[in-house]
Amino acid sequence: MTHDVTLIPGDGIGPEIAAAMEEVVAATGVDVRWRRERAGAQVYEGCGTPLPDSVLEAVAETKVAIKGPTATPVGSGFRSINVALRRAFDLYACVRPCLSMPGDGSRYRDVDLVVVRENTEDLYAGVEFEAGTPEAGHIIASVNERTPGAIRPSSAISVKPISPEGSERIVRYAFEYALSRGRRRVCCVHKANIMKATDGLFMHVAERVAEDYPDIAFECRIVDACCMGLVCDPADFDVLVLPNLYGDIVSDLCAGLIGGLGLAPGANIGSECAIFEATHGSAPDIAGKDMANPTALILSAAMMLDHLGEPGAADAVRDAVREVLAEGTSVTADICRALTDSAEGAVGCAAYGHAVAE
Numbered sequence: 333m334t335h336d337v338t339l340i341p342g343d344g345i346g347p348e349i350a351a352a353m354e355e356v357v358a359a360t361g362v363d364v365r366w367r368r369e370r371a372g373a374q375v376y377e378g379c380g381t382p383l384p385d386s387v388l389e390a391v392a393e394t395k396v397a398i399k400g401p402t403a404t405p406v407g408s409g410f411r412s413i414n415v416a417l418r419r420a421f422d423l424y425a426c427v428r429p430c431l432s433m434p435g436d437g438s439r440y441r442d443v444d445l446v447v448v449r450e451n452t453e454d455l456y457a458g459v460e461f462e463a464g465t466p467e468a469g470h471i472i473a474s475v476n477e478r479t480p481g482a483i484r485p486s487s488a489i490s491v492k493p494i495s496p497e498g499s500e501r502i503v504r505y506a507f508e509y510a511l512s513r514g515r516r517r518v519c520c521v522h523k524a525n526i527m528k529a530t531d532g533l534f535m536h537v538a539e540r541v542a543e544d545y546p547d548i549a550f551e552c553r554i555v556d557a558c559c560m561g562l563v564c565d566p567a568d569f570d571v572l573v574l575p576n577l578y579g580d581i582v583s584d585l586c587a588g589l590i591g592g593l594g595l596a597p598g599a600n601i602g603s604e605c606a607i608f609e610a611t612h613g614s615a616p617d618i619a620g621k622d623m624a625n626p627t628a629l630i631l632s633a634a635m636m637l638d639h640l641g642e643p644g645a646a647d648a649v650r651d652a653v654r655e656v657l658a659e660g661t662s663v664t665a666d667i668c669r670a671l672t673d674s675a676e677g678a679v680g681c682a683a684y685g686h687a688v689a690e
């Protein structure tokens with residue numbers, strides 16, 4: 333069977349890691365017909381938008397996409413393509429498994445947890461008002477009328493929407509994920525002691541949903557204490573479900589537990605479409621130098637193969653990655669440095685991709 337998949341190589345290291353990923357997928361023998369689309373900062377310079385309509389049309393048609401990272405300017409400039417794609421296709425569940433592998437260079441062993449991040453709401457919704465604008469002034473005046481002095485008039489405003497529906501579907505997704513994969517615990521992560529309305533709602537919905545899953549243990553943790561727990565004893569965690577912004581931050585923390593961003597895969601799942609992508613960004617500091625570690629995107633492709641109904645190929649990809657890392661002779665600079673404190677003897681992104689494909 334031929335699978336049509338949209339491929340968005342993206343910015344920075346994106347094209348390099350996408351090429352390695354393609355080679356590995358080809359080696360599985362699964363027939364994937366790639367529909368290549370360009371999105372990101374480079375496209376913005378040429379055509380005035382970082383996300384041309386053709387990309388949206390392609391994803392809508394193929395229903396499955398894999399993308400490299402896309403850059404988002406800090407502070408000003410265009411808005412995130414990832415946020416736009418997640419919103420356009422209502423990709424409400426961001427799933428990021430973090431699994432230790434022999435030779436991953438991490439000081440932690442036996443990490444096996446999954447971050448399930450809500451992907452459409454929270455401070456990430458992008459509802460923001462710049463300081464000094466009439467819109468910000470209007471909101472500030474309205475809040476200060478009820479709670480005098482609550483917001484300084486010079487402030488910028490970001491809105492944190494958390495809905496019961498949005499919370500319920502992501503928590504349910506986390507429980508169903510745990511059930512279908514034989515996982516035993518779900519931990520709801522929040523800051524409901526301070527954000528009683530928004531995070532409080534998320535936590536209460538999670539407590540209610542948990543009652544429908546008596547065979548899965550459930551607990552709630554405050555996000556700051558949860559971060560400390562993850563760093564001290566990651567084996568104490570199984571499935572974590574979080575609102576969007578904490579999920580973003582905790583995902584990178586968890587990537588650090590399994591050898592770094594170069595090894596952390598991910599998927600954005602909706603009811604109609606799915607877009608697979610690594611946790612990391614475009615890594616401009618190493619772009620174009622054949623230094624990137626493509627493992628995260630290769631493992632994202634394994635998640636994609638599972639999604640396409642090709643579990644044998646998905647397992648073969650994961651096994652190949654484990655074998656190459658365990659052997660330790662063909663590893664990229666990030667892993668080499670973690671193992672030996674030096675990048676000497678590291679292979680490039682392309683050579684690592686060949687090794688996994690072989």
Ligand code: NAD
Nearest residue numbers: 401402403404593594611612613614615617618624625666
């Ligand atoms: P980053 O993840 O790009 O890089 C952080 C550090 O990790 C850098 O030192 C980088 O070299 C290293 N790194 C990341 N991926 C690596 C890999 N595969 N192999 C080896 N080393 C790797 O984070 P950043 O520098 O904060 O962000 C750069 C850009 O990426 C920004 O424009 C940001 O908006 C964007 N970004 C995009 C996505 C996405 O498209 N999903 C996610 C996060 C950040």
